[in-house]
Amino acid sequence: xxxxxxxxxxxxxxxxxxxxxxxxxxxxxxxxxxxxxxxxxxxxxxxxxxxxxxxxxxxxxxxxxxxxxxxxxxxxxxxxxxxxxxxxxxxxxxxxxxxxxxxxxxxxxxxxxx
Amino acid sequence: xxxxxxxxxxxxxxxxxxxxxxxxxxxxxxxxxxxxxxxxxxxxxxxxxxxxxxxxxxxxxxxxxxxxxxxxxxxxxxxxxxxxxxxxxxxxxxxxxxxxxxxxxxxxxxxxxxxx
Numbered sequence: 001x002x003x004x005x006x007x008x009x010x011x012x013x014x015x016x017x018x019x020x021x022x023x024x025x026x027x028x029x030x031x032x033x034x035x036x037x038x039x040x041x042x043x044x045x046x047x048x049x050x051x052x053x054x055x056x057x058x059x060x061x062x063x064x065x066x067x068x069x070x071x072x073x074x075x076x077x078x079x080x081x082x083x084x085x086x087x088x089x090x091x092x093x094x095x096x097x098x099x100x101x102x103x104x105x106x107x108x109x110x111x112x113x114x
Numbered sequence: 115x116x117x118x119x120x121x122x123x124x125x126x127x128x129x130x131x132x133x134x135x136x137x138x139x140x141x142x143x144x145x146x147x148x149x150x151x152x153x154x155x156x157x158x159x160x161x162x163x164x165x166x167x168x169x170x171x172x173x174x175x176x177x178x179x180x181x182x183x184x185x186x187x188x189x190x191x192x193x194x195x196x197x198x199x200x201x202x203x204x205x206x207x208x209x210x211x212x213x214x215x216x217x218x219x220x221x222x223x224x225x226x227x228x229x230x
Contacts, residue, residue: 104156
């Protein structure tokens with residue numbers, strides 16, 4: 001079964017600094033996907049970025065990039081030039097081709113300080 | 115289409131009562147998921163549908179929980195004989211079948227249940 005571990009319950013970062021949110025995963029499948037979602041205080045879940053296990057390059061979407069290290073089974077999210085609006089919960093998640101449900105980690109609460 | 119909608123947004127009920135939540139997915143999405151989220155935790159998978167077929171149900175779901183998607187469009191999640199431990203946010207999400215592999219689930223705003 002897949003498992004996601006996010007070891008940082010909370011982080012405080014100064015505005016405009018880059019931030020890395022950690023995520024490690026555990027799966028025995030060869031084909032899988034890794035994702036990050038953002039959940040602001042309003043409660044909605046917002047899809048940020050996706051990385052396939054066979055993708056050779058790290059995924060990027062605007063200020064978001066995913067630092068994918070397959071051998072270490074890590075999929076850290078990097079947010080460049082953080083903004084106050086980045087304050088939210090961030091969830092790492094995974095899905096395998098064998099199993100169509102997305103499994104989420106417990107999340108990291110990010111606070112951006114002015 | 116304005117996205118995934120859930121109703122009601124908030125429900126307060128007494129222990130032992132039945133509650134039902136409704137989810138209207140994005141119209142062209144054939145996959146629909148239910149998740150439960152408690153405070154400070156990530157969403158936990160409950161069940162999902164492809165069209166009207168319920169393809170998987172989590173072991174977290176006791177017999178008091180039932181979900182339907184009768185015409186492959188909207189879905190309902192019913193909880194019978196509610197318990198205080200059922201208090202949570204119930205999230206619905208939808209996706210195109212191919213969208214599942216890119217992780218692009220579109221979530222509703224959730225239905226918050228409080229059981230007194």
